[in-house]
Amino acid sequence: MSGSTASALDFSGPEWPGAAGWRRRTLLDLVVGYGLILAVIWTPAPLRSVLYFVTLGWIGYTTWSSFSGWDAMGVRVAGFFRSLWVVGVALCFAACAVFVAGRMQTLHAPNTTLRLVQGFWGYxxxxxxxxxxxxxxxxxxxxxxxxxxxxxxxxxxxxxALAHLPNPVLTVMTLVWGVASCLVFLRCRNLFTLGMAHAILGICVAVTLPASVQHNMRVGLGYLRYRPHVRRHLNQTDHKVSTVVWVMAEAATRRL
Structure with missing residues (x-):
């Protein structure tokens, strides 16, 4: 690793005395934070809400205490245009998936741009x-x-990917996307394009795959407790319900 890259990715704070000290602190931050994330995913309500804010507090505190600059975190303009191709690839993938879903009659996207924004701005x-x-x-x-x-x-x-178990669709997709996005980040170090591509791919999954397959993008306990929402007419025939209504429900129990 070059000296400039190592410096940009360094986040050890001056308050950590010695290599052993900051290594223990870094490991503690990671283990506790990831453990809390898993706890949120696998804990039922109402305790889940408490753990959710505890997790946010821990992540916020560890980020503040190890802060090494916005550039190192990828919150910057530099690298945006150099990594914008990732958004283009995500759009092409989404377009192909929408086309296939339309032919297979599994597409359940909002019929207007306004409804799309209203349904997925939080996601x-x-x-x-x-x-x-x-x-x-x-x-x-x-x-x-x-x-x-x-x-x-x-x-x-x-x-x-482990945090997306037992949802098979999201586990596989997040493993592939996790590797790709980490490699792009190391090269361009920009979170904005990666966040845009992530949103495009996630929304694509939500509107192209049936809810019975991806369980409305839920993971952990939410995936196991998922029950399909059906409408019953006079002939008592089950009909599929769009996941758009449910995709933002229980965000803490769906994607990481």
């Missing part, structure tokens, strides 16, 4: 936060602990 914000967790909270800490890019990328992607 878009959630997508950016997930990229922050993946790149800044997990991968950069693994990179600091191991000093090996391959281990950090694979480890971060693996933890990201």
């Amino acid at each position: 878009t914000i959630w997508s950016f936060f997930q990229q922050f967790l993946l790149q800044d909270f997990v991968m950069r800490r693994l990179l600091k602990l191991t000093n090996d890019r391959r281990v950090a990328v694979i480890g971060a992607a693996g933890l990201f």
